[in-house]
Amino acid sequence: MNVQQQPAFKAGDYKSDITPIWCPGCGDFHVLLSATKALAELGTPPEKIAVISGIGCSSRIPAYTNCYGFHGVHGRSLALGAGLKVARPDLTVMVMSGDGDGFSIGGNHFLHACRRNIDMTYIVMDNRVYGMTKGQPSPTTEPDWDSALSPGGTGLSPFHPLVIALASGANFVARSFSGNIKATTQTIVEAVRHPGFSFVEILSPCVTFRPDESSWKTQTHSASVEATDDPARAARRIMTDDGFNVGILYRGKRKPYDIHVEDTFKDPAILGEEFAV
């Protein structure tokens, strides 16, 4: 019998009363739903959570939650989040952005956030397109995807976020499909609970500029094996999958970065003494 303590919070407690501007059918609606469900499951009070984003469709998400939010400049959400977490280790910091924001303009921060391994969760809603600017190819777009900016396609191999995350030192690596609300919820719960830097790529279709992505619903499939703590195994697995393998792929054991601001401070008057001659 599944009778348990009633949770202190419901998913609705993490949702704001603002209606998203996302196109109906957008995968980001599912991500919002999964994230709020996950937060309810985690039970952290909304005021103890910060949702940080950059620029793009998915980066509109903070205001749609009932948490503290920061809608920053393009590509720098991880830096905002890192500063916040170091300054306020008591908060749950979730950085949520998109493939253009996170992997293109914010690419360098992605590498170093993985490497730094601060205890925070990075969720990238990957729709393989810049939606807010009307459909340009992003780092994860297929090489032959035709667009006004790159007629006939870019001809470039897509960026592989999971491999990069793993190689750069992320401590938790997962892929999910937005439509799988249950699995995505559970993945976010585990990502937040896992110590260190957790990276979750959520395939989140763009109905407007990538209607072809409606096939993701049937293309995605669960990872047939359990998550590993061996980065080499995880890398082999990710490198050889078809990009639609969803599930938790890697749970690392690295110690999270531990530099942080304390709750209380000593009097800075002690600091002048070194200059006295």
Added chain:
Amino acid sequence: MTTNDNIAPISSAGELLAHAYQMELDAQERYDFLADQMETHNNTGLARLFRELSRIEGLHANDIAEQMKGMDIPEIRPVDFKFPGEESPEALDMGDMHYLMTPRQALQLALRAEQNAFAFFNHILKVTTDEEVKGFAAEFAEEEEEHVELVLRELSKYPESEERQREDLDPPVSPE
């Protein structure tokens, strides 16, 4: 349609009512959410339709709440509901939405949701051995069947032959 074959058994009337109640709340919330989306995207006809469906689900939720009074209702965490799919059966899949969708398309989605709800209760009706559970399952299945018929009646007002796919005559814009 999602299969109900793998769901864990519902073992008490209280548990079934908790599920039924949650389903109605979820459906109501989803219809409201979709109505909001349609309002944002200026598809006012559909916004009205979804709002009406939300109202109906709300009434149904109130009915179940009445029935729950005085009963022993377990408290279930959201992740522990024994629903067969990703969400509760009666909630429309948001991934199937489109801002230009027609009433007929919307009603077809609503039909699928109601059918899922019916199938859920019908499955419990078939597999349960608990008489009380059976009684409630039969009642809820019947109500969902009525909803299915209601939606079908609505659908008949929008014959496929007369359906005209809407088309966006404007290009997309960049809000940011």
Added chain:
Amino acid sequence: MAVLEKVRDRETVAQTAEAAGDSIAFAIVGSGGAGALTAGAILLEAAGKAGWYGLMTRSVGPQIRGGEAAALISLANRPVDCPAEEYDFLVAIDWRNVDRFAKEMPLAENALAIGDPAAGEVPAIIVNTGATLAQTELKELAGAIPGGRENMIAAGIAAGLAGLPIEIVMAVIASKLESKGQGAIDASRRCLEVGMQQARAYGKSYQLRAPSTNGNGRWLITGNEAVGLGAVRGGVRFAAAYPITPATEVLEWLSPSLRKIGGALLQAEDELASINMAIGASFGGRASITATSGPGLSLMVEALGLAIASEVPIVVVDVMRGGPSTGIPTKSEQSDLNIAVYGCHGDAPHIVVAPLSVRDCLFSAQWAVYLAEAMQTAAIILSDQSIGQARALIDSPIDNGFIAERKTVKSVSEEGYNRYAFTDDNISPMAVPGLPGGQYTADGLTHSIRGLPSTKGEDHQKQLDKRRDKVEKFDYGEHWAAIEHNVRDKSPPEFNLLTWGSLAGPAREAMRLLSNEGISVKLIAMRLIAPLRKQELLTELGETARTLIVEQTHSGQFHQYLRAKCDLPGEIRHFHRPGPQPIGPKEICDQIRDWKSS
């Protein structure tokens, strides 16, 4: 209310002629790791122990190790705010590449230049100064002492000429060499003794008189360290760092110091990250800072706009160097004024504060933190290499009492919370994460009072008005500038000397020199660059018919800024040139003298 320290603002400089024995300037040069800089640092600290004031700047070659280095030291019995323009003596451990520095250490008429005959001929650039040349076998003398070093012989010579007692120098050496054992300390003493003996043989002496008052002891500090300390005193508890010359020392001081009091420094992957980290930390309720130089500031400008628009306070230190582009990283210039004031796109009012001296770095940084926090905006501290990397002996400073005090909400009522609400003082109370009911989304998009993205004209106008008014209408008190004059009577001075930032030092020295000639001058050294205190400035310029504007930029950025903002009264002349050569007091005096005689 802050307890304000009088930082020599509004001071009348007495018309006292500079007497011999009131100041001394000397240089120690050497290459290949000869230890010229170490010798200079020891002497400077010893001078502080003896109760003197002083300033040491360094000039170095491009090599990371083993390059040519010059320690340029000024000692005086009054505060020293700028490097000397004439050097009384020079001790060269060797002459390699001395051409590079010769212009920075012009020798005085009766100067003494001491070199080692083993280091070859004295270069023409030194011979041509007319200085008295003295030959001392530094290498040989050091070699005769077990563990002896040439730089310590040089230190002994300089100490002897300046009149620094050996026991005081030894006290500094003993504490520095503690880990190297008694042998090293004894060897240094022998070297010092030999050096001092040599000094007596030159037949010259520059014995500095002890200062009249000894105050409460001296501090030895660089401008970069002082900025760090001022920031922490002001309430900074988080710093984000990306190294860049000449600002790195701010961050290197902050890192262990913040840790000692419970704060933290986070090293970033680039300046785009460092400023955003600071903004993130400040969003979390902690006063935050980052430090950089011109190239880094260029990268930070977008996020500066974010801090301003989202009203998250941050402090950015720009230790200016020669620009544009990579420019001259090790030399000073004031040419980041434009980017600091105008860099942001859109209308983005914020604070720009420029420290007036090494000592004032402490005050200005502390004040800047206070201003940023009080107004919930970005404050840029425009320091520069000339004060950032200069090490000065100053009076032990008292805390100026400016402590960050952010207007926050303590509880949220049923009606909810509007992050960007309009208030009488134009400062919207901020909810710090953790406060129930205070949840909002900080946004760089134009927003409503609740913080939701908006494209409405009314929201845009009103939020812009609010952000302008909170900065413009703030009470900055007297600290917007240091005002000094060299006359006691009330008649308007003949000249206004209008400058900003680190040029306050040379300008003050120029005023002192001019007072010896009976030329009355009022110095207006602006600390608050933005927002411009237009009315206060015009009042101070007063009836004086002639105003000389001095700045170290190629294009005259400060002058253009003032001209764009106000109708300057009377006749205006403008003296400006780029780095790397610092603008000195004599150049400024020449400008005034020329004008007076024209």
